[in-house]
Amino acid sequence: MRNLMVVNHPLIQHKLSILRNKDTGPKEFRELTREITLLLTYEATRHLPTYETKIETPLCATTGKMIEDKKVTVVPILRAGLGMVEGVLSLMPNASVGFVGLYRDPQTIRPVEYYCKLPKLNDNEIFVLDPMLATGFSSAVAIDMVKKAGGKRISLMCLIAAPEGVKEIVNTHPDVRIFTASLDERLNDHAYILPGLGDAGDRLYRTK
């Protein structure tokens, strides 16, 4: 699929294997989520424009290239997307951060909106963050909200994607590129990703 980038670098695979393990506790889970996101960010920002800047090294004058991270906005989907924010900000500390709050109704499996606070998006590069792309309904709704607020250049970063979720995003938002650390097998009867890692929000914040 043209818009799907599975970033399966050995470092990412290694860290994802520890993340999936049911015995990995919240401290390590949070650290790994941050680290994998940082590594994903490396690929997800490859298309960012650069500008030339003059530099004086200790030896001579030269030119270099820089990105404008002030023109980047990250939008985590609460709660689990919060675990990914620091991974992006450690590489682009001047990015602005907006928040979308959604939870999946366990009966209908549809997302319910409970919060939206987005900064001015202008022509910013936008990265929507959620570790799990299961049915894809939550990410699709979050991207709707970002677009309604004026967002145009949007990428979705997740740790684990199901084929069903990828299909949903490709159908509803064909302009959005998806970066994931893994494309897993399928959803189970409760729309959890197999093999997956369980409920990312609960594992980050020890709520089960």
Ligand SMILES: O=P(O)(O)OC[C@H]1O[C@H](OP(=O)(O)OP(=O)(O)O)[C@H](O)[C@@H]1O
């Ligand atoms: O692709 P979908 O089928 O919509 O499922 C994925 C969503 O489900 C989880 O959120 P959850 O509802 O558990 O909320 P939480 O982050 O607060 O735990 C996850 O973090 C995604 O937002």
Ligand SMILES: O=c1cc[nH]c(=O)[nH]1
């Ligand atoms: O597998 C899944 C599906 C939805 N949300 C999660 O946290 N995990």
Ligand SMILES: [Mg+2]
């Ligand atoms: Mg959850």
